[in-house]
Amino acid sequence: MDSPEILSLYAQLNKVPKGTVVTYGSLAKMIGKPGGARWVGYVLKNLPEETKLPWHRVINSQGKISLPGERGEVQKRRLKKENVEFTNDRVRLKAYHWNP
DNA sequence: TAAATGACTCGCT
DNA sequence: AAGCGAGCCATTT
Numbered sequence: 001m002d003s004p005e006i007l008s009l010y011a012q013l014n015k016v017p018k019g020t021v022v023t024y025g026s027l028a029k030m031i032g033k034p035g036g037a038r039w040v041g042y043v044l045k046n047l048p049e050e051t052k053l054p055w056h057r058v059i060n061s062q063g064k065i066s067l068p069g070e071r072g073e074v075q076k077r078r079l080k081k082e083n084v085e086f087t088n089d090r091v092r093l094k095a096y097h098w099n100p
Numbered sequence: 101t102a103a104a105t106g107a108c109t110c111g112c113t
Numbered sequence: 114a115a116g117c118g119a120g121c122c123a124t125t126t
Contacts, residue, residue, distance in 0.1 A: 037108040039122040066107040
């Protein structure tokens with residue numbers, strides 16, 4: 001079963017608008033857990049493939065895809081499809097505005 | 101109960 | 114600009 005913390009993360013991730021990206025750290029901070037960036041990555045890895053959460057909008061603080069392997073390519077492709085601009089393998093805009 | 105893991109971040113070199 | 118090391122959190126074994 002998913003703990004409340006996980007559910008909170010799901011909810012917050014679900015609020016991320018299309019065409020924008022968030023960092024693991026920011027996402028962690030949103031749910032009141034600064035420094036929990038690593039934990040966020042752990043949770044996302046555990047996500048089922050059938051999930052409809054916008055997990056592909058989550059990148060690292062360097063503006064790059066942290067997900068290695070083909071999954072990373074898929075993520076990049078999805079972001080491009082949402083009009084997210086890439087410069088080589090870096091996201092040009094971290095257009096993320098969070099209103100608490 | 102304690103030790104290990106990971107789709108991270110920051111500061112310093 | 115790029116690489117290295119230590120710090121952080123909850124989950125999983």
